[in-house]
Amino acid sequence: MASTDINVGTHTHDDHHHDHHDDHHEELNFFTKYVFSQDHKIIARQFLVTGVLWAVIGVAFSVLFRLQLGWPDESFPILETLLGGWAEGGKLDPEFYYALVTMHGTIMVFFVLTAGLSGTFSNLLIPLQIGARDMASPFMNMLSYWFFFIAGVIMLISLFIQTGPASGGWTAYPPLSALPTASSGSGLGMTLWLASMSMFVVSSLLGGLNYVATILNMRTKGMTMMRLPLTIWAFFFTAVLGVLSFPVLLSACILLIFDRHMGTSFYLSDIWIQGELLTNSAGEIIEGGSPILYQHLFWFLGHPEVYIVILPAMGIVSHVMATNAKKPVFGYHAMVYSIMAITVLGFLVWAHHMFLSGMNPFAGSVFTLFTLLIAVPSAVKVFNWITTLWKGNINFTPAMMFSIGFVSLFISGGLTGIVLGNPALDIGYHDTYYVIAHFHIVMAMAAGFGMFAGIYHWFPKLFNGRMMNANMAYLHFWVTFIGSYCIFWPMHYLGEAGVPRRYFSFSEFDFANGFADLNIFISVAAIVVFFAQFLFIINFFYSIFAGKKMEKLNPWGSNSLEWTTPIVPGHGNWVGKIPEVFRWPYDFSKDGHEITPQTTSEKDLEDIPAVKRIPTR
Amino acid sequence: MYSLIGILAVALLILILFQLAKAGEYLGLLKGEKEANDRNNQVQATLFLGTLVFGMIGIFWSAWYYSDAFLFLRTPASEHGGAVKNMYFWTLGAILPIFVLTHALLFGFAYIYKKDDSKLSFYYPENNKLELIWMAVPAVVMVFLVLEGMRNWLKIMGPVPEDRTVLVIEATAQQFKWDLRFSGLDGKLGGKSVQLMDPENGNPWGQDWDDKANYDDFFAKDSIVLPVNVPVLVKINSLDVLHSFYLPDFQVKMDAVPGIPTQFWFTPIKTTEQRRVELNQPDYNYELACAELCGKAHFNMRRELFIVEQDQYEDWVKRQEPLYKTLKASASLEEEVEESDETIAAEY
Ligand code: HEM
Numbered sequence: 018m019a020s021t022d023i024n025v026g027t028h029t030h031d032d033h034h035h036d037h038h039d040d041h042h043e044e045l046n047f048f049t050k051y052v053f054s055q056d057h058k059i060i061a062r063q064f065l066v067t068g069v070l071w072a073v074i075g076v077a078f079s080v081l082f083r084l085q086l087g088w089p090d091e092s093f094p095i096l097e098t099l100l101g102g103w104a105e106g107g108k109l110d111p112e113f114y115y116a117l118v119t120m121h122g123t124i125m126v127f128f129v130l131t132a133g134l135s136g137t138f139s140n141l142l143i144p145l146q147i148g149a150r151d152m153a154s155p156f157m158n159m160l161s162y163w164f165f166f167i168a169g170v171i172m173l174i175s176l177f178i179q180t181g182p183a184s185g186g187w188t189a190y191p192p193l194s195a196l197p198t199a200s201s202g203s204g205l206g207m208t209l210w211l212a213s214m215s216m217f218v219v220s221s222l223l224g225g226l227n228y229v230a231t232i233l234n235m236r237t238k239g240m241t242m243m244r245l246p247l248t249i250w251a252f253f254f255t256a257v258l259g260v261l262s263f264p265v266l267l268s269a270c271i272l273l274i275f276d277r278h279m280g281t282s283f284y285l286s287d288i289w290i291q292g293e294l295l296t297n298s299a300g301e302i303i304e305g306g307s308p309i310l311y312q313h314l315f316w317f318l319g320h321p322e323v324y325i326v327i328l329p330a331m332g333i334v335s336h337v338m339a340t341n342a343k344k345p346v347f348g349y350h351a352m353v354y355s356i357m358a359i360t361v362l363g364f365l366v367w368a369h370h371m372f373l374s375g376m377n378p379f380a381g382s383v384f385t386l387f388t389l390l391i392a393v394p395s396a397v398k399v400f401n402w403i404t405t406l407w408k409g410n411i412n413f414t415p416a417m418m419f420s421i422g423f424v425s426l427f428i429s430g431g432l433t434g435i436v437l438g439n440p441a442l443d444i445g446y447h448d449t450y451y452v453i454a455h456f457h458i459v460m461a462m463a464a465g466f467g468m469f470a471g472i473y474h475w476f477p478k479l480f481n482g483r484m485m486n487a488n489m490a491y492l493h494f495w496v497t498f499i500g501s502y503c504i505f506w507p508m509h510y511l512g513e514a515g516v517p518r519r520y521f522s523f524s525e526f527d528f529a530n531g532f533a534d535l536n537i538f539i540s541v542a543a544i545v546v547f548f549a550q551f552l553f554i555i556n557f558f559y560s561i562f563a564g565k566k567m568e569k570l571n572p573w574g575s576n577s578l579e580w581t582t583p584i585v586p587g588h589g590n591w592v593g594k595i596p597e598v599f600r601w602p603y604d605f606s607k608d609g610h611e612i613t614p615q616t617t618s619e620k621d622l623e624d625i626p627a628v629k630r631i632p633t634r
Numbered sequence: 635m636y637s638l639i640g641i642l643a644v645a646l647l648i649l650i651l652f653q654l655a656k657a658g659e660y661l662g663l664l665k666g667e668k669e670a671n672d673r674n675n676q677v678q679a680t681l682f683l684g685t686l687v688f689g690m691i692g693i694f695w696s697a698w699y700y701s702d703a704f705l706f707l708r709t710p711a712s713e714h715g716g717a718v719k720n721m722y723f724w725t726l727g728a729i730l731p732i733f734v735l736t737h738a739l740l741f742g743f744a745y746i747y748k749k750d751d752s753k754l755s756f757y758y759p760e761n762n763k764l765e766l767i768w769m770a771v772p773a774v775v776m777v778f779l780v781l782e783g784m785r786n787w788l789k790i791m792g793p794v795p796e797d798r799t800v801l802v803i804e805a806t807a808q809q810f811k812w813d814l815r816f817s818g819l820d821g822k823l824g825g826k827s828v829q830l831m832d833p834e835n836g837n838p839w840g841q842d843w844d845d846k847a848n849y850d851d852f853f854a855k856d857s858i859v860l861p862v863n864v865p866v867l868v869k870i871n872s873l874d875v876l877h878s879f880y881l882p883d884f885q886v887k888m889d890a891v892p893g894i895p896t897q898f899w900f901t902p903i904k905t906t907e908q909r910r911v912e913l914n915q916p917d918y919n920y921e922l923a924c925a926e927l928c929g930k931a932h933f934n935m936r937r938e939l940f941i942v943e944q945d946q947y948e949d950w951v952k953r954q955e956p957l958y959k960t961l962k963a964s965a966s967l968e969e970e971v972e973e974s975d976e977t978i979a980a981e982y
């Protein structure tokens with residue numbers, strides 16, 4: 018009845034929670050343990066390793082197209098070696114340039130920063146931090162990973178087909194994405210893109226529903242909602258966002274599939290392409306559809322998606338900061354309510370991506386209001402993080418470094434959001450490098466830093482109590498932090514000059530052409546940062562197998578539950594009873610106790626002598 | 635070959651760094667963990683402080699260095715550009731101080747409050763008054779920006795004021811070019827539809843020849859010419875995929891959507907000549923670009939735009955040839971053809 022290494026079901030005090038593990042099989046072979054595993058910790062590893070591999074591919078693509086942008090007149094024989102016909106004579110083909118840009122965006126946003134970030138840490142931390150043996154449905158959880166895996170395989174295949182992968186941008190706006198005659202990437206590549214995204218939506222729904230159900234129903238005794246670590250609050254609202262918005266992306270994809278293959282005209286109207294009027298197979302003219310409809314559907318997911326990416330990072334950063342400053346997160350309640358406000362407002366701002374799409378301008382002004390209002394909860398979070406550091410006692414662990422970096426990046430990128438959210442200003446900046454700068458700093462870099470913070474912090478829980486090398490991590494941090502600013506900050510200047518994004522070459526336009534030095538600078542920085550990531554990759558894979566063993570159960574002096582599990586927790590997490598919780602996770606430096614784990618009751622506390630240190634005032 | 639050597643060199647470098655880092659780990663153990671940790675905290679805190687100082691210097695210096703290229707720092711070339719420019723300064727005025735202040739606090743606190751083993755942090759979990767302040771202040775600023783922004787936006791997007799005569803032109807996008815149609819003497823653009831398109835028979839844009847307003851409509855041949863100080867209403871449409879009508883100098887941008895006509899009106903207030911003098915660039919040109927990904931030559935949909943005085947504009951219009959006339963001419967080979975040929979050879 019009980020599983021092998023743990024003693025479940027009999028002693029758990031939380032009888033009102035169903036225990037799903039009673040029916041676990043005794044022996045797990047390699048396949049059931051590491052491949053088709055239903056253990057949330059293994060699934061977290063699977064998401065993480067898959068995400069890291071995708072990140073290498075996605076970032077490598079950006080280096081390839083930065084070569085073109087930095088040195089448009091140079092030829093790079095290595096490109097021909099790598100890409101063959103797509104880079105004849107060592108110069109990227111424009112069509113393939115756009116394919117690379119499209120794949121870069123899709124891979125980074127969905128596979129790395131959604132699956133890799135939220136998939137990894139929601140899976141790892143939800144059961145461990147709320148005190149549950151696993152997810153509400155471990156089986157659905159396993160499916161979630163495998164649908165993600167299938168999505169990845171389909172996308173990977175699309176990289177190798179004759180006509181090339183999708184090349185209409187990560188937003189895949191029709192008609193470009195609907196008409197194979199409009200661009201070679203809109204052929205089979207686009208079909209595969211749509212298939213892959215559909216699988217991805219299924220994956221994130223399975224995951225999201227599970228996270229919500231687990232958080233609401235499976236908390237251990239004493240773990241009230243207001244005692245949850247901020248990581249869990251963040252994962253909770255991330256899942257809510259995903260569950261409510263991903264289905265809309267699926268519907269957008271399905272309508273697009275209809276338009277592409279079944280002669281419907283949801284998004285198409287009055288199109289003349291390749292010397293012909295577009296008709297369906299019955300010879301009827303395609304008319305009456307609206308490309309703007311697709312944009313509404315896409316951004317109804319697309320904007321929440323950016324918060325799906327950033328909220329987990331915010332949660333991780335809040336938790337890591339408090340732990341390493343040995344100081345409670347300032348304004349825990351305000352932090353929770355601001356995540357909630359961001360979630361609600363996040364659904365009401367999608368059309369700020371469409372101010373100049375031809376949408377009714379009055380609608381645009383309504384969206385302006387909500388868009389700029391979202392800056393308010395964002396500001397609250399930033400000020401709370403800063404106040405968390407104030408009069409703290411900061412230990413600069415690698416995770417703490419990345420958390421501080423995160424706050425800096427989130428500020429820098431968030432502030433330009435206020436510029437772009439103003440439609441009068443967006444006229445100039447829309448679809449220029451200003452937008453690229455904005456979202457890479459606030460989303461791509463910041464969420465990446467959140468992910469690094471999470472990996473460095475929870476690595477011992479992910480990989481059998483081994484630690485990553487800290488010296489490598491510091492080097493990795495500094496090159497990445499300074500390097501990211503060097504890549505993306507100058508893009509503001511390109512945007513100020515009106516230089517459009519998604520340009521294969523700037524040489525055709527006088528107004529865009531005068532920035533060769535800036536573009537070289539950016540490309541060099543991008544290449545340096547790319548190679549610096551190997552400082553992480555090597556450290557990561559090396560440490561999985563040979564990292565220093567952690568000596569204490571609780572290496573960072575954290576209060577939350579995950580560190581009460583054994584160094585190598587088995588399936589079921591705790592041997593014996595799930596611990597009971599008596600307090601919130603941020604009782605740091607309270608009444609002379611540097612840390613007070615959530616499992617410490619008031620009575621226990623009486624027996625622990627206070628440390629003799631000067632409290633900061 | 636070079637790339638291969640380069641990559642090998644980088645790989646070697648990373649391996650060496652890795653070895654050093656591992657060595658450092660053991661060294662730390664030898665020296666005593668606590669001491670190594672204190673030293674590390676001191677180093678990282680100092681680096682944060684350095685980043686703050688040199689980062690801010692770098693950011694403001696580089697912005698100043700490139701400021702010549704900032705469109706908003708030039709005198710506006712269009713009427714609404716002036717209003718938008720004010721908006722720009724209001725917004726910068728709101729975000730730049732916050733940017734500097736928050737960074738100073740963030741990195742400053744990181745430096746000041748680095749770990750000291752003799753101390754305990756200040757247990758300070760909540761202060762609702764503070765929360766209220768930093769909620770209310772941004773909210774007020776945002777409301778101001780929203781109101782200003784909406785006012786400008788609705789004015790820009792609204793109809794041309796009735797007391798002003800407006801020049802209506804039409805921009806048609808297709809992979810990968812822009813075609814600009816002018817209404818000719820009657821001031822009216824004739825009807826047009828993709829369903830009437832017939833490039834083989836001289837109707838490449840689907841003009842409706844039953845609509846007499848089409849007879850004098852002409853397409854700008856080389857350059858697009860517009861008069862200064864006259865509101866121009868651009869009707870924008872696309873034949874195939876999305877494009878975006880983008881005039882960077884004028885703060886003009888609007889998607890071209892197949893099946894859904896869009897529009898944008900603006901009033902140029904600087905002639906090309908004036909701009910050239912002002913920027914001290916004798917061959918400066920206003921440019922029309924595409925700002926929505928439309929396929930492989932998206933980056934290459936350039937047209938030049940000349941803003942000229944009213945009389946020069948009228949001269950230019952007189953030299954243009956309506957499509958209808960050309961068609962007629964080639965159909966019946968009348969004598970007029972020769973004479974109109976000469977006039978097409980235009981200066982612009
Ligand atoms: C202060 C809050 C923010 C405001 C007011 C804001 C506003 C905007 C606006 C108006 C745009 C559209 C710009 C354009 O295309 O012309 C935009 C683009 C974008 N924003 Fe933000 N933003 C904010 C924060 C964020 C955050 C937190 C994220 C992600 C974590 C984010 C991610 C993005 C992305 C990915 C895009 C570009 C998508 C694309 O066109 O490919 N933004 N933002």
Ligand SMILES: [Cu+2]
Binds near residue numbers: 370
């Ligand atoms: Cu958005």
Ligand SMILES: [Cu+2]
Binds near residue numbers: 932935
């Ligand atoms: Cu285009």
